[in-house]
Amino acid sequence: MSVDLNALAVFQRVADCSSFTAAAQQLGVTRSAVSQTIARLEQSLGVALVLRTTRSVNLTDAGQALLAAVRPALAELGSAVESTLRRGSTLKGQLRLAVSSIAEHFLAGPLLASFAARHPELQLDITVTDEEFDIVEAGFDAGVRLGEVIAQDMVAIPVSGRQRQVVVCTPRYGQQHGMPRHPRELPGHRCIGWRAAPRKAPYRWEFEERGREFSVDVQPEITSNDMATMTRLALAGAGLAFGMEDTWRPWLQRGELVSVLEPYCPWFAGFFLYYPSRRQAEPKLRALIEHLLEPRTA
Numbered sequence: 001m002s003v004d005l006n007a008l009a010v011f012q013r014v015a016d017c018s019s020f021t022a023a024a025q026q027l028g029v030t031r032s033a034v035s036q037t038i039a040r041l042e043q044s045l046g047v048a049l050v051l052r053t054t055r056s057v058n059l060t061d062a063g064q065a066l067l068a069a070v071r072p073a074l075a076e077l078g079s080a081v082e083s084t085l086r087r088g089s090t091l092k093g094q095l096r097l098a099v100s101s102i103a104e105h106f107l108a109g110p111l112l113a114s115f116a117a118r119h120p121e122l123q124l125d126i127t128v129t130d131e132e133f134d135i136v137e138a139g140f141d142a143g144v145r146l147g148e149v150i151a152q153d154m155v156a157i158p159v160s161g162r163q164r165q166v167v168v169c170t171p172r173y174g175q176q177h178g179m180p181r182h183p184r185e186l187p188g189h190r191c192i193g194w195r196a197a198p199r200k201a202p203y204r205w206e207f208e209e210r211g212r213e214f215s216v217d218v219q220p221e222i223t224s225n226d227m228a229t230m231t232r233l234a235l236a237g238a239g240l241a242f243g244m245e246d247t248w249r250p251w252l253q254r255g256e257l258v259s260v261l262e263p264y265c266p267w268f269a270g271f272f273l274y275y276p277s278r279r280q281a282e283p284k285l286r287a288l289i290e291h292l293l294e295p296r297t298a
Contacts, residue, residue, distance in 0.1 A: 005077070007041040008070050010034055011049060015067050018057050091122040095284045098135050098143040101128050101227055103271045104246040105160050106144050115291045122284055130196045130225070136276055141285050147269035155277045159292055160270035165206065167265070168248045168257040169240045179260050180240070183207045186218045190239030192230050193220030205242045208266035218242075 013023040014034060024031040042049050049063035059067060099107060106112070107128065116124055127140070135143045146163070150156050167180075173190075180186055186205065193202035202223050204215040222238060224230050227247055234241040234248075235256060241248075251257040273292060275281060281289065 004037075004041070004044075005074075007037050007044075009074055010037045011041055011063075012067060012071060012074060014038060014050065014057060015059055015063070020052075020057060091119045091284050091287055093284060094123045094125050095288065096125045096127070096140045098127050098129055098133075098138070098140045100145045100271065101130050102146075102244045102247060103144045103160070104244060106271060106273075111292070115288060118291065119284075119287060122287075141282070142273055142275040142288075144271055144273050147272045150272055150274045153277055154274040155281075156272040156274045157289055157292060158270065159273050162267045163270040164245050164265050164267045165242060166245045166248065166259045167205070167240055167242050167261045168234060168252065168259055170235065170237045170256065171258055173237050173239065174258065174260070176237075183214075183216045183261055183264050186216050186240065189218075191218040191220040191222075192233050192239050192241040193218060193223040194227070194230060194243065195223050195225055197225060203242075207261070207264040209264055213266070 010023065010027065013027060014020060017023045017026065020031050020034050020038075024034045027034065038050055045062075045066075047062040048060050049066060051058045051060055101107075107126075112124060112126070116122070132149075135141075144159060147156060147158075167183075167186075169179075177189060180189055183205065195202045202218075202220055204217055206213065206215045208214070218240075220239075222233060224233075227243060230241050230243065231247070231251070233239070235251065240260070245252075245259075248257055248259070252259060273289065275285060
């Protein structure tokens, strides 16, 4: 059995308008054309879909069931067509993003490079910052941050898997000073801390034990707002450092750094691209979202 997709779209419009006349006006066709389309659909399916009276149009039980089934499918088809049309058009202008410095996967290069190559006339402006501010007021189209710190009135699209922060040091540091066995021992060690900005207190290191979260004020001997500097200091044996596991991964894999206190380092929701729910995403931002959601091989 073959069913005309256009007939299903006309059926949905009639159901939404509860009127053949109103549906015809919205579709830009005659009332007779709409009526004939519905009649052919009913004949094709072998069931009555619409109850017609002189004053109103109501759906039969079969019509209500069909509407519930086809509405999401038609919406998905519409989105697919719109996306295809956008791919054929050229995106221009500037897309401004405020991205957390620890969003390693997003900032690594390939993800953004492939998006830029796909839209060569669209300028990407990326500000790497860990300061908290209103991205709309500051003129940004979207931001990328950890999900736990994004306001609830934002639309959030995942751009990474689950994450965790770990404590690292060089093997030599462990040989010279010993490894902490519990986070409470950290204040007795040399530590490299992170602070978001001048005049802000260093970040407290966060852990979990038996399902309960707690933080430790490590009182670091060295602080910085730059993870690259912290990495160089950790590799030089300056002390223990705390940060996203993805940040340390290359050196952990080579054995230049080792991870300690792992049983106390919980997993949490990762990074999200976010923008205000009160604002319709512009084509350039929708294009980035679609790019981020595309399946990729590891």
